[in-house]
Amino acid sequence: MDKLTKLISMAPLFLLLCLPFAFADHDYGHALSKSILFFEAQRSGHLPHNQRITWRANSGLNDGKASGVDLVGGYYDAGDNVKFGLPMAFTITMMSWSIIEYGKQMAANGELKHAMEAVKWGTDYFIKAHPHPFVLYGEVGDGNSDHYCWQKPEDMTTDRRVYKIDPSKPGSDLAGETAAAMAAASIVFRRFNPAYSRELLRHAHQLFEFADKYRGKYDSSITVARKYYRSVSGYNLLMQGKAVHNAPVFERYRRKAEYFMCSLIGKGSRNIQRTPGGLIFRQRWNNMQFVTSASFLATVCSDYLTSSRGSLKCASGNVAPSQLLSFAKSQVDYLLGDNPRATSYMVGYGNNYPRQVHHRGSSIVSIKVNPKFVACRQGYATWYTRKASDPNVLTGAVVGGPDAYDNFADERNNYEQTEPATYNNAPLLGILARLAGGHVRYNQLLRVAVPAPNPVIAKPKPALKPELTPTSASSSSPITIKQKMTTSWNDKGKHTTDIPHFPKWLNSLPARESLEFVYIHSASPADVSVSSYKLA
Numbered sequence: 001m002d003k004l005t006k007l008i009s010m011a012p013l014f015l016l017l018c019l020p021f022a023f024a025d026h027d028y029g030h031a032l033s034k035s036i037l038f039f040e041a042q043r044s045g046h047l048p049h050n051q052r053i054t055w056r057a058n059s060g061l062n063d064g065k066a067s068g069v070d071l072v073g074g075y076y077d078a079g080d081n082v083k084f085g086l087p088m089a090f091t092i093t094m095m096s097w098s099i100i101e102y103g104k105q106m107a108a109n110g111e112l113k114h115a116m117e118a119v120k121w122g123t124d125y126f127i128k129a130h131p132h133p134f135v136l137y138g139e140v141g142d143g144n145s146d147h148y149c150w151q152k153p154e155d156m157t158t159d160r161r162v163y164k165i166d167p168s169k170p171g172s173d174l175a176g177e178t179a180a181a182m183a184a185a186s187i188v189f190r191r192f193n194p195a196y197s198r199e200l201l202r203h204a205h206q207l208f209e210f211a212d213k214y215r216g217k218y219d220s221s222i223t224v225a226r227k228y229y230r231s232v233s234g235y236n237l238l239m240q241g242k243a244v245h246n247a248p249v250f251e252r253y254r255r256k257a258e259y260f261m262c263s264l265i266g267k268g269s270r271n272i273q274r275t276p277g278g279l280i281f282r283q284r285w286n287n288m289q290f291v292t293s294a295s296f297l298a299t300v301c302s303d304y305l306t307s308s309r310g311s312l313k314c315a316s317g318n319v320a321p322s323q324l325l326s327f328a329k330s331q332v333d334y335l336l337g338d339n340p341r342a343t344s345y346m347v348g349y350g351n352n353y354p355r356q357v358h359h360r361g362s363s364i365v366s367i368k369v370n371p372k373f374v375a376c377r378q379g380y381a382t383w384y385t386r387k388a389s390d391p392n393v394l395t396g397a398v399v400g401g402p403d404a405y406d407n408f409a410d411e412r413n414n415y416e417q418t419e420p421a422t423y424n425n426a427p428l429l430g431i432l433a434r435l436a437g438g439h440v441r442y443n444q445l446l447r448v449a450v451p452a453p454n455p456v457i458a459k460p461k462p463a464l465k466p467e468l469t470p471t472s473a474s475s476s477s478p479i480t481i482k483q484k485m486t487t488s489w490n491d492k493g494k495h496t497t498d499i500p501h502f503p504k505w506l507n508s509l510p511a512r513e514s515l516e517f518v519y520i521h522s523a524s525p526a527d528v529s530v531s532s533y534k535l536a
Contacts, residue, residue: 097430292427
């Protein structure tokens with residue numbers, strides 16, 4: 001048996017930032033379609049005739065009835081059956097912003113209609129939840145009673161009490177975020193449904209006035225939300241009128257935005273933590289919410305800077321817009337599977353994705369397959385602890401993701417890592433549309449530098465006879481080298497230089513087995529040789 005102690009040396013060593021880029025082989029349009037589809041699994045209320053997630057059925061049909069208000073509809077935020085107003089408003093804001101920026105790319109991929117339907121499902125609910133200029137219903141159900149049970153939405157027997165903010169119990173942050181969602185959505189529908197757009201804008205104006213006139217933190221009024229979506233920053237700033245009146249404020253925010261962008265790409269005075277595999281990391285519990293939001297902001301910032309022919313001013317110097325786009329792309333590629341675990345954190349994308357998602361509807365057999373009622377605690381005993389794949393695939397859901405060391409446990413009770421959320425997916429729509437369709441004006445080439453690759457271990461196969469005899473290896477050597485050279489960066493449509501997953505290096509190579517690796521260069525071919533070997 002041959003044991004190689006020092007195998008390969010290459011000259012010259014390459015600096016990939018200066019050499020040709022490798023392209024990730026992902027279908028961003030396909031991922032976009034799946035990401036939008038996830039919102040159909042989160043729908044509450046009467047499902048439409050064109051519902052594509054067929055394992056779901058009507059649910060929450062009496063929401064608000066006991067309080068004399070119709071609150072049927074909207075979205076369940078994550079893996080439970082509560083309708084939380086604050087994350088729902090953020091979700092609709094980010095979906096709308098994604099469409100405003102990259103609606104043309106969505107249309108090119110046949111997904112604009114679906115994306116707009118997803119927004120409207122939320123805004124239709126917000127119109128119901130805002131029956132008076134100074135009243136906004138901010139929650140249906142509560143997390144404590146809901147989490148006591150493990151039931152699919154169609155079976156839920158938990159308390160569906162409703163909670164609101166009004167002049168006596170204000171919530172400027174909740175009202176302000178909902179106003180932002182309605183205003184952003186009004187832009188989305190301005191061309192396609194002007195009357196509906198005006199209706200949304202009317203609600204946005206009223207909600208903004210409510211937030212401004214009656215100030216307070218919403219979780220001081222809806223206290224049951226504090227444990228789940230507490231108000232962290234409160235309501236520091238409410239702006240209206242012409243931009244010139246708020247110029248000093250905008251300038252402060254511009255500086256903060258630049259500081260944040262620089263920290264994302266490692267060019268700031270202080271930088272955001274990353275996992276060994278390159279994912280930005282904020283916290284263990286649902287870290288992906290920060291990944292998708294930050295990546296969307298970086299994408300938009302990149303395109304705005306490109307359009308204005310500007311650059312990002314960082315502590316280490318000026319940064320080209322393309323570096324922001326490369327960063328965003330690297331984060332999306334990690335999410336879709338280019339990571340040390342070779343795991344896609346979008347359910348249904350790729351072959352290796354989470355199968356035991358922390359999600360009530362996904363983990364319990366569909367009511368359409370087995371209409372038998374699943375009681376509150378029965379769900380925990382029968383379905384929650386079940387060590388098997390979910391009976392219903394939660395297509396497109398982005399789960400919480402790995403920890404600070406790229407570790408991930410695909411277990412239903414691991415809610416920190418396997419629970420999805422609407423606000424994970426919402427910012428992702430814009431990034432995926434951008435990557436799938438390019439820039440509507442500049443149509444930039446999406447390029448990303450990959451780190452210098454370690455050798456890739458091929459499947460065992462008979463030793464290859466050399467096409468080129470290396471001068472550094474004697475003819476009697478039991479080691480042979482076969483070089484495969486190409487003048488193209490792709491082979492039969494595949495990028496041969498794309499190595500998304502790097503296995504660990506071998507300490508030994510058994511007899512009659514081979515090893516393949518790929519190197520990238522822009523000059524003459526590298527000299528490849530065997531430094532030394534030891535026969536076992």
